[in-house]
Amino acid sequence: MLENQTILVAGGSGFIGSHLVQALASTGNNRVLSLDTYFTGTRDNHVAGVEYIEGHTKDIADLCPDAPDLVFHLGEYSRVEQSFQDMALVWDLNKAGTFGVVEYCRQRGSKLVYAGSSTKFAEGGMGRDQSPYAWTKATNTELVMNYGQWFGLEFAITYFYNVYGPREITCGEYATVLGIFRSQFEAGVPLTVVSPGTQRRNFTHVDDIVRGLILVGEHGSGDEYGLGADASYSVLEIAGLFGGQTHMLPERRGNRMDAALDSSKATSLGWHTERCVEQYIAGIVKAKSNGSTG
Numbered sequence: 001m002l003e004n005q006t007i008l009v010a011g012g013s014g015f016i017g018s019h020l021v022q023a024l025a026s027t028g029n030n031r032v033l034s035l036d037t038y039f040t041g042t043r044d045n046h047v048a049g050v051e052y053i054e055g056h057t058k059d060i061a062d063l064c065p066d067a068p069d070l071v072f073h074l075g076e077y078s079r080v081e082q083s084f085q086d087m088a089l090v091w092d093l094n095k096a097g098t099f100g101v102v103e104y105c106r107q108r109g110s111k112l113v114y115a116g117s118s119t120k121f122a123e124g125g126m127g128r129d130q131s132p133y134a135w136t137k138a139t140n141t142e143l144v145m146n147y148g149q150w151f152g153l154e155f156a157i158t159y160f161y162n163v164y165g166p167r168e169i170t171c172g173e174y175a176t177v178l179g180i181f182r183s184q185f186e187a188g189v190p191l192t193v194v195s196p197g198t199q200r201r202n203f204t205h206v207d208d209i210v211r212g213l214i215l216v217g218e219h220g221s222g223d224e225y226g227l228g229a230d231a232s233y234s235v236l237e238i239a240g241l242f243g244g245q246t247h248m249l250p251e252r253r254g255n256r257m258d259a260a261l262d263s264s265k266a267t268s269l270g271w272h273t274e275r276c277v278e279q280y281i282a283g284i285v286k287a288k289s290n291g292s293t294g
Helices: 017-027 057-063 087-106 123-129 132-149 177-187 204-220 233-243 277-289
Strands: 006-010 029-034 048-055 070-073 111-119 155-160 189-195 220-228 248-249
Touching: 006 017, 017 029, 017 048, 017 204, 029 057, 057 087, 070 087, 070 204, 087 111, 087 132, 087 204, 111 132, 111 204, 111 233, 123 132, 123 189, 132 155, 132 220, 177 233, 189 233, 204 220, 233 248, 233 277
Parallel strands: 006 029, 006 070, 029 048, 070 111, 111 155, 155 220, 189 248
Antiparallel strands: none
């Protein structure tokens, strides 16, 4: 358990970040700070016991003058297909912003836990160049590792696999797959599946991701901490768990077909998944049948 530390989470008002700051603030007598642009994060995700700072990660040195013991960097642009239309924004958040965080950690002597992207492992390693998002994330992991070699930066790099759970975005162009399916199911409309539908994903509950992040923050060092459920499902299989009709959408650029998962370094720290996507969806279906969508 992380105890008596000052911990900064970039992206602490987002889907995963809000769960992370909540866990960090609820135990261990930690001082927890969140830095967020509120691009996809929201004040509705704020939780007690966290100091919230609004601003861009490229300005982190001015906004967060303290020297945290630990920095979790989750505050990047994180959508594959949309990144082709948002190139300037992707560069601003993922290159300029991440350089600011890495340099800040070097100057402050803080350990950095960087959230890389599992897209770089897809298609036999070719996934890293399939979209602006994937490329920026892959090259950022190289930057972090080089800072470790050049300047002795203490770091650990994690990789998430299709995170789902409470507070995920359920509508709009930055929504998650499961978030979209849930909102469509609850509205009683066909679930929209991007063709071909056979693309496979390792859907992982946000609670499992947060437990992994905390373990890596405390004990991890170096690259390749994959945080993903062992079981993989095609997108059509996930849609089928909701029941009802589906509507196929055209295939999209950058949409990988597979996901290569290696969670061995995370499991060596004692991490394992406790939640199952099939049970999660079954709970949503049951709630609707009982007349509740809470």
